[in-house]
Amino acid sequence: MSANLTELILDRAHSAVISMDETGLVTYWNPSAETIFGIARDDAIGRTVADLIVPERFRHGHLDGLRRFLATGEGSVLDQRLEVAGLRADGTEFPTEMTISAFQDAGRWTFHAFIHDISERKESERDHRRLLEQLQRALHNSERRFDAIVGSLTDAVTIRDRNHRFLYANAAALAHLGFATWDELQATAPAEIMADYVVWNEDGNEVTMDDIPSVRILRGESADPLLIRTIHRPTGEQHWNLLKAAPLLDETGEVEATIMIIEDVTEQKQAERQNAFLAQAGAVLASSLDYEQTLRNVAELAVPDIADWCAVDLVDEDGDRRRVVVAHQDPDMLKRAEQLREYEPERLDPGRGVGRVLNTGEPLLYPEITDPMLVDAAVDDRHLELLRAVGMRSVAIVPMRAGSRSLGALTLVNAESGRVLDRFDVGLAQQVAARAAVAIENARLYSERALIAHTLQQSLLPAELPQLPGYELASVYIPASQSTEVGGDFYDIWRVPEGWMIIIGDVTGKGVQAAALTSLVRHTMRTASEFEASPARLLARVDRTLHEQPNKSVCTALCLRLETDRATIAAGGHPLPVALTAQGASELGEHGPLLGGFPNATWEDRIVNVLPDTAIVMYTDGVTDAINADGIRYGTQRLHDMLNLCGGRSAAHVIDSLTANLEAFQTGRHADDTAALVVRRLPVASVAMRAHDDRIAARVAHGGRQ
Amino acid sequence: MRRAELKIEDCGRTESAVILAVAGELDMSTIDALAGRIGTELERPVQSLTIDLGDLAFMDSTGLRLLIELNDRALREGWRLALVTPRHEAASRVLTITGAEAALPFQSENGR
Numbered sequence: 174m175s176a177n178l179t180e181l182i183l184d185r186a187h188s189a190v191i192s193m194d195e196t197g198l199v200t201y202w203n204p205s206a207e208t209i210f211g212i213a214r215d216d217a218i219g220r221t222v223a224d225l226i227v228p229e230r231f232r233h234g235h236l237d238g239l240r241r242f243l244a245t246g247e248g249s250v251l252d253q254r255l256e257v258a259g260l261r262a263d264g265t266e267f268p269t270e271m272t273i274s275a276f277q278d279a280g281r282w283t284f285h286a287f288i289h290d291i292s293e294r295k296e297s298e299r300d301h302r303r304l305l306e307q308l309q310r311a312l313h314n315s316e317r318r319f320d321a322i323v324g325s326l327t328d329a330v331t332i333r334d335r336n337h338r339f340l341y342a343n344a345a346a347l348a349h350l351g352f353a354t355w356d357e358l359q360a361t362a363p364a365e366i367m368a369d370y371v372v373w374n375e376d377g378n379e380v381t382m383d384d385i386p387s388v389r390i391l392r393g394e395s396a397d398p399l400l401i402r403t404i405h406r407p408t409g410e411q412h413w414n415l416l417k418a419a420p421l422l423d424e425t426g427e428v429e430a431t432i433m434i435i436e437d438v439t440e441q442k443q444a445e446r447q448n449a450f451l452a453q454a455g456a457v458l459a460s461s462l463d464y465e466q467t468l469r470n471v472a473e474l475a476v477p478d479i480a481d482w483c484a485v486d487l488v489d490e491d492g493d494r495r496r497v498v499v500a501h502q503d504p505d506m507l508k509r510a511e512q513l514r515e516y517e518p519e520r521l522d523p524g525r526g527v528g529r530v531l532n533t534g535e536p537l538l539y540p541e542i543t544d545p546m547l548v549d550a551a552v553d554d555r556h557l558e559l560l561r562a563v564g565m566r567s568v569a570i571v572p573m574r575a576g577s578r579s580l581g582a583l584t585l586v587n588a589e590s591g592r593v594l595d596r597f598d599v600g601l602a603q604q605v606a607a608r609a610a611v612a613i614e615n616a617r618l619y620s621e622r623a624l625i626a627h628t629l630q631q632s633l634l635p636a637e638l639p640q641l642p643g644y645e646l647a648s649v650y651i652p653a654s655q656s657t658e659v660g661g662d663f664y665d666i667w668r669v670p671e672g673w674m675i676i677i678g679d680v681t682g683k684g685v686q687a688a689a690l691t692s693l694v695r696h697t698m699r700t701a702s703e704f705e706a707s708p709a710r711l712l713a714r715v716d717r718t719l720h721e722q723p724n725k726s727v728c729t730a731l732c733l734r735l736e737t738d739r740a741t742i743a744a745g746g747h748p749l750p751v752a753l754t755a756q757g758a759s760e761l762g763e764h765g766p767l768l769g770g771f772p773n774a775t776w777e778d779r780i781v782n783v784l785p786d787t788a789i790v791m792y793t794d795g796v797t798d799a800i801n802a803d804g805i806r807y808g809t810q811r812l813h814d815m816l817n818l819c820g821g822r823s824a825a826h827v828i829d830s831l832t833a834n835l836e837a838f839q840t841g842r843h844a845d846d847t848a849a850l851v852v853r854r855l856p857v858a859s860v861a862m863r864a865h866d867d868r869i870a871a872r873v874a875h876g877g878r879q
Numbered sequence: 880m881r882r883a884e885l886k887i888e889d890c891g892r893t894e895s896a897v898i899l900a901v902a903g904e905l906d907m908s909t910i911d912a913l914a915g916r917i918g919t920e921l922e923r924p925v926q927s928l929t930i931d932l933g934d935l936a937f938m939d940s941t942g943l944r945l946l947i948e949l950n951d952r953a954l955r956e957g958w959r960l961a962l963v964t965p966r967h968e969a970a971s972r973v974l975t976i977t978g979a980e981a982a983l984p985f986q987s988e989n990g991r
Contacts, residue, residue, distance in 0.1 A: 681944045725948055729940065729977065746977030766978030770947050774978065794973075798906065798939045804884075806937060806969060845907065845939075 409593030660846030719769025
C-alpha cells in the first residue's frame with residue numbers, strides 16, 4: 174500500500190494514530206489524535222512523543238523502554254492492548270487504551286500507536302462499582318429482608334445501572350438468564366446475553382435493546398409493561414415474558430438504576446394462543462367446501478404461528494402419497510420446498526417420517542435435526558445441499574384421521590425462527606390435524622358428489638345441439654350454486670318425420686329421484702314421438718306415465734314441434750315460449766295443466782307461423798324466479814324487457830345476453846338451476862348462405878349419414 | 880341470494896277445523912316451515928284445513944307441489960282442504976300456468 178493511501182485511511186480513522194521515529198520524534202499525527210489530545214498536527218510533527226502526550230511521571234520509563242528496544246530488540250509493550258494514562262495539551266490526564274507496533278524500514282525503526290480515549294468507560298465502571306457496593310451494603314445492612322424476599326420470588330428480578338450492567342439478580346433471574354452463579358453473570362457483557370436470544374413483541378416484530386422498559390426509563394420515557402416472546406438460540410426454547418420496570422432514583426432525583434421484573438407468562442400465553450388458534454382454525458376450516466382450498470387453508474393455518482413451514486401430505490387407500498401442499502411465508506423458501514418434494518418417493522417408507530406416522534398412527538417429534546440425520550436422509554449430494562439450505566431445526570409430524578380412515582399427515586417444520594418444537598406443539602398440531610381431517614374429508618366427499626351430480630346432469634342434456642336446416646339453436650344450463658345435487662331442469666331436441674321435436678321441462682325435486690324422473694320423461698317422449706306427432710298427445714302420454722309412478726311425480730314441460738315455417742306448441746304447466754322478432758317479444762301458445770299433477774287433464778296443440786328472423790325463447794322458471802340480494806324476483810317483465818333488446822340478433826346472442834343479465838341480477842349466485850333454449854329461424858339471406866355451406870360440407874363429408 | 884321470508888298465522892280453529900294464513904314468499908327456502916306446520920296441524924284428526932294464501936307475495940313450483948300433495952292427502956284421508964287464491968300475480972302465476980287454480984280446491988276470499 175502506498176504511503177499516501179495509508180495516510181488517506183489513517184486520516185479518517187476513529188482511533189488516534191501517531192507515528193514516531195527512532196529518536197522519539199512525531200512523524201505522523203492524524204485528526205483523531207488532534208481531537209483526543211487537543212494538539213494540532215502542525216504543532217505535533219517534529220516534537221517528541223514523550224513531551225506531548227506522556228504524563229511527566231511516566232516519561233522516564235517511556236524513554237528507557239525505547240532505548241532498550243533499539244539496543245536489544247525487546248519490547249515488552251509492543252503489539253498488545255495497554256491501558257495507560259494520556260496527557261492532553263491543557264495538562265489534564267485521561268485513561269487511554271493503546272496498541273503500539275514497530276516496523277523496520279531500510280534499517281530504521283518506525284513506531285505506530287493506535288490510541289482510544291476510554292475515560293467514559295472507566296467512569297461508568299467506577300459508577301458501577303460504587304453502586305454495586307452501595308446496594309450490597311444496603312442489602313446486607315439496613316435491608317436484610319430485601320434479598321430474603323426478592324431472592325425467593327419466582328419472578329426474575331434484576332437491578333441494573335445506567336449502562337445496563339447488573340447490580341443485582343435474584344435466583345430466578347439467574348436461572349432465567351441461564352447462569353449458575355452471580356459471578357458468572359457479572360463476567361458476561363449485557364450485549365452478549367441479549368445476543369443469545371431472538372426477541373419479538375406480541376405482534377411478531379423484533380424487539381431491540383431500545384424497546385426494553387428499563388432502557389426506556391433511562392431515556393426518560395414512560396415504560397409500559399412489555400410482552401415479549403423469546404427464543405433462546407442455543408436451546409431453541411421459547412418463552413413468553415412480561416417485562417415491568419421501575420426507576421431507582423439517587424438523592425438528586427436522577428435515575429441511578431432500574432429495577433426490572435421478568436414474569437414468565439409462557440403457560441398462560443400458550444393456552445391463550447392455543448384457544449385463539451383453534452377457534453380460528455375451526456372458522457377457517459369450516460369456511461370452504463372446496464377441496465383444494467381446504468388443503469391450502471390447513472397448511473396456511475399453522476404458518477407462522479406454530480411453525481415456519483407446514484406441509485399436508487394426503488395418501489390414497491394404498492398408502493401412496495397423493496397430494497402435497499406446503500405453506501411458508503417466503504416464496505423463495507416455498508420453491509425450495511417444491512424442489513425437496515421431488516426427492517420424496519410416492520411410496521412411503523413405513524419405517525420413517527410421514528410413512529411411519531401413517532403406519533403407527535402416532536405423532537413423531539424430532540426436536541433437534543442434526544447434520545448426520547440430514548446426511549442419513551439425503552439421496553444424493555444435491556438433495557443434501559437442499560436439506561442443509563432449508564436449515565431445518567425441528568420437525569413434528571402428526572397423523573390426520575377421519576374416523577378409521579387415514580387421510581395423511583401434517584408436518585410442521587421450524588427452521589429460521591430457530592424454535593424447537595415441543596410436546597405442546599405436537600398436542601396443538603394433533604388438535605388441528607383432527608379438525609383438518611374432518612374438513613378435508615367433507616371437502617373430498619363434497620367434490621366427489623358434485624362431480625357425480627355434474628356427470629349425471631350432463632347425461633340428462635344433449636351432448637351437443639343438432640344442426641337444423643334453416644334454423645340456428647343455442648342453449649344454456651346453469652346449475653344451482655353450491656349444489657351437489659342433480660337439478661330438475663332439462664331440455665332435448667330430436668328429429669321426427671315432420672321436422673324436429675323440442676322439449677324443455679322441469680321435474681320438481683332434486684337429486685337422484687329428479688334425475689330418474691327426468692330420464693323417464695325424456696325417454697317416454699322420444700319413444701312416443703315415433704308414432705305420435707302431436708305435442709299435446711305426447712304430453713298426455715307423459716302425464717299417464719307419471720300417474721303410474723308409485724310416488725307422486727309431477728313435471729312441467731313445453732313441447733314444440735318445429736317445421737320449416739311453423740311450430741306446433743303444447744304446454745304442460747310450463748312457462749310459455751316467447752316469440753322474439755325485430756318488433757319485440759310476445760308469448761306463444763296457451764297454458765295447459767301440469768304433468769302428473771291432476772286427474773283427467775287434457776292438452777291442446779297450438780300452431781303458430783314462424784317467420785324468418787324470428788327467435789323462439791324457451792326457458793324454465795329458474796329464470797323468472799331468480800332472486801337478487803334485495804329479495805326481488807327477476808320476473809317475466811324483466812325477461813321481456815331484456816328480450817326486447819335482442820330482437821333480430823342471433824340465438825347465441827340472446828342466450829349470452831340472458832345469461833349475463835341473470836348473472837348480474839343475482840350477483841353470480843343461482844338459487845335454483847336454470848335452463849333456456851333459443852331456436853331462431855334464419856333470415857332469408859343467411860339461409861341461402863347456409864344452404865350453400867351445407868352443400869359444400871356435404872361434399873366434403875361424402876358418405877356421412879344425414 | 881337472499882333468503883325469502885314466510886309468515887304463518889293462526890286465523891282461528893275449532894275442534895275439527897284449522898285456518899292458517901300464509902304471507903310472504905313460498906319457495907324452496909321457506910317450504911319446510913309451512914310443510915312442518917301443516918304436518919303438526921294434521922297430527923290430530925281434522926275435518927277441514929283452510930289455507931289462506933291471499934297475502935302470499937310469491938310462490939314457486941315447490942309451493943305448488945306441496946299444495947298438490949296436500950290435496951291428494953285430503954282426498955285419501957277424507958278431510959276437506961280449502962285454499963284461498965293469492966291476490967299477488969307473482970304468487971298466483973304458478974297456479975295459472977300449471978292449471979292448478981282449476982284443479983285444486985280454490986275459492987274466492989268471500990265465497991267461503
